[in-house]
Amino acid sequence: MILVYLEVRNGKVKKSSWEALSEGARRAADLGCEVHAVMVGHHLQDEAPEAFGYGAVAVHVLENSLLKSYSPSGYTKALSSLVEELKPEIVFFSATSMGKDLAPRLAAEANVSLAADCIQTAVVEGKLEVVRPVFAGKALATFGFTAVPQMATLRPNVFPLIETEAKTGDVKSRDVVVAEDQVKDRVSEELRTEGAELDVTEAEIIVSGGRGIKGPENFDLLKELAAVLPHSAVGASRSAVDAEWIDHQYQVGQTGKTVSPNLYMAFGISGAIQHLAGMTSSKFIVAVNKDPEAPIFKIADFGIVGDLFQVIPHLKTELKKILSE
Amino acid sequence: MNIFVFVKRVPDTESKIRIDQDKAAIQEEGLNFVMSPYDEYAVEEALRLKEAHGGQVRVFSIGSDATQVVLKKALAMGADEAVLIKDEAAETYDGLRTARVIAKCLKTKYTEYDLLLFGKQSVGADNSQVPAMVAALLDLPQANVVVKLDVSGNAVTVHREIEGASELVTMGLPAVVSAQKGLNEPRYETLKGIMAAKRKQIPVLTPDELGVEAGDLNPGLILKKLESPPPREAGRIIDDEAESAAKQLAEYLRHEAKVI
Numbered sequence: 001m002i003l004v005y006l007e008v009r010n011g012k013v014k015k016s017s018w019e020a021l022s023e024g025a026r027r028a029a030d031l032g033c034e035v036h037a038v039m040v041g042h043h044l045q046d047e048a049p050e051a052f053g054y055g056a057v058a059v060h061v062l063e064n065s066l067l068k069s070y071s072p073s074g075y076t077k078a079l080s081s082l083v084e085e086l087k088p089e090i091v092f093f094s095a096t097s098m099g100k101d102l103a104p105r106l107a108a109e110a111n112v113s114l115a116a117d118c119i120q121t122a123v124v125e126g127k128l129e130v131v132r133p134v135f136a137g138k139a140l141a142t143f144g145f146t147a148v149p150q151m152a153t154l155r156p157n158v159f160p161l162i163e164t165e166a167k168t169g170d171v172k173s174r175d176v177v178v179a180e181d182q183v184k185d186r187v188s189e190e191l192r193t194e195g196a197e198l199d200v201t202e203a204e205i206i207v208s209g210g211r212g213i214k215g216p217e218n219f220d221l222l223k224e225l226a227a228v229l230p231h232s233a234v235g236a237s238r239s240a241v242d243a244e245w246i247d248h249q250y251q252v253g254q255t256g257k258t259v260s261p262n263l264y265m266a267f268g269i270s271g272a273i274q275h276l277a278g279m280t281s282s283k284f285i286v287a288v289n290k291d292p293e294a295p296i297f298k299i300a301d302f303g304i305v306g307d308l309f310q311v312i313p314h315l316k317t318e319l320k321k322i323l324s325e
Numbered sequence: 326m327n328i329f330v331f332v333k334r335v336p337d338t339e340s341k342i343r344i345d346q347d348k349a350a351i352q353e354e355g356l357n358f359v360m361s362p363y364d365e366y367a368v369e370e371a372l373r374l375k376e377a378h379g380g381q382v383r384v385f386s387i388g389s390d391a392t393q394v395v396l397k398k399a400l401a402m403g404a405d406e407a408v409l410i411k412d413e414a415a416e417t418y419d420g421l422r423t424a425r426v427i428a429k430c431l432k433t434k435y436t437e438y439d440l441l442l443f444g445k446q447s448v449g450a451d452n453s454q455v456p457a458m459v460a461a462l463l464d465l466p467q468a469n470v471v472v473k474l475d476v477s478g479n480a481v482t483v484h485r486e487i488e489g490a491s492e493l494v495t496m497g498l499p500a501v502v503s504a505q506k507g508l509n510e511p512r513y514e515t516l517k518g519i520m521a522a523k524r525k526q527i528p529v530l531t532p533d534e535l536g537v538e539a540g541d542l543n544p545g546l547i548l549k550k551l552e553s554p555p556p557r558e559a560g561r562i563i564d565d566e567a568e569s570a571a572k573q574l575a576e577y578l579r580h581e582a583k584v585i
Contacts, residue, residue, distance in 0.1 A: 073460070097485075097488055184496060185500070254338040273340075284584050314571035
């Protein structure tokens with residue numbers, strides 16, 4: 001069987017968890033086995049049945065009031081006993097902040113290696129094979145595994161959702177035994193960052209600015225453009241972050257975040273190799289830059305040689321018009 | 326405070342990565358190797374904690390003799406001691422293998438510590454998993470991708486960056502923390518520091534001397550091939566006045582790319 005971890009944030013399962021479950025269902029079809037989902041926390045039963053629509057035949061709900069908020073050590077204890085019991089062939093997580101934190105801890109506890117941030121999975125001769133970017137996407141590595149469970153985290157926004165007609169399945173709720181001293185690193189509070197509704201790693205469209213933006217106040221232009229586009233977020237190049245025009249959480253590139261949105265719009269970004277590494281796997285790339293020689297144009301699907309300050313207002317109007325049609 | 330920092334030698338982020346003909350490794354020739362950028366934040370944080378609370382900063386790395394360079398850099402920044410765990414194996418991209426060696430080292434040889442600091446990922450393997458694995462193997466609390474850290478008494482309180490927010494976590498010491506950009510501004514080495522670092526002996530240990538079993542050095546991931554990503558072709562570049570260009574772009578996004 002294949003087990004997929006479902007991440008619950010603010011009472012809802014994240015979309016990227018459904019992507020991981022969908023991929024689990026596809027690999028389960030290859031292997032001719034079942035895919036199960038698991039969620040950890042407190043009072044989660046209501047969220048479980050949605051998983052049947054993405055291929056799960058059972059959802060294990062691991063409950064304990066000590067696990068109400070996230071704790072990598074506590075969640076690992078709960079998950080590792082389930083993994084021991086179910087003995088899955090494959091375990092998938094989404095490579096979110098929580099997945100990247102929790103999956104390696106669980107892997108080490110289960111004494112197996114972990115393939116991180118994968119962008120492709122396949123079953124080859126009955127075994128899992130994955131492709132993952134290394135060097136921020138400057139190279140792609142294909143891995144197999146020597147032991148089970150074969151564990152991988154899957155990059156958000158890469159794997160398509162499946163929707164099945166299934167509306168029912170097995171919800172297996174249980175109270176898990178976790179001692180207070182096994183919950184060593186519990187989150188006591190979540191502090192929302194101002195303005196950042198959607199993280200760049202989760203956005204379907206990224207509106208990104210670089211040195212050509214000229215100053216912190218001009219990021220408002222990008223925010224206004226992003227506000228017109230659904231599921232979008234503002235991003236930035238390293239030079240804009242290092243100039244302290246915008247916080248580092250927005251940085252895309254090798255020392256920032258590696259992203260794969262449907263659309264990446266680069267305004268005033270010349271395209272340093274570290275930046276290109278972080279966004280080159282975007283499905284479509286648009287660049288607006290004054291310099292016709294800017295390296296970003298070599299990888300852009302659509303480029304405009306021009307002044308971003310003139311293009312953006314017109315673009316906003318045109319996009320608004322098209323989106324309201 | 327007894328602070329251990331774990332650093333890795335990686336190609337700098339300007340590097341163009343070329344793959345060997347047998348698709349098994351990157352070509353190292355011509356690359357400039359540095360301390361992984363996130364590890365610099367970890368070293369800097371350790372030095373600041375020492376300045377505030379007293380104690381000692383010891384820096385560890387795993388790799389060939391060439392790895393001495395990044396340990397020397399940490400010493401030049403102000404670390405008290407550095408230790409090289411000598412491992413000539415090629416990059417395996419397997420975090421568990423690394424975590425096992427570190428955990429063994431901390432169980433058998435360097436057993437007194439309050440805080441284990443890492444970079445949130447090495448740029449290269451991009452795994453983001455060794456800190457959490459070490460925490461699991463040593464049964465310690467963990468907080469990764471940390472942008473703020475305060476030690477008070479026997480506890481550490483951190484802000485850990487997540488999507489669009491940060492999580493506040495307080496953990497008892499000893500604990501594992503990995504550093505994110507934004508935690509601090511790493512200092513440059515001083516000439517005095519560089520001279521002092523040159524004189525310092527770096528003890529060299531092997532995994533065997535630490536008691537790592539040979540089987541634990543076999544990677545659990547089998548690297549089947551390493552390739553360059555498919556090249557992207559340049560698309561349409563237009564040089565019209567702004568209004569017309571914006572209109573063409575909007576139409577392209579809707580009707581051709583179909584992304585809006």
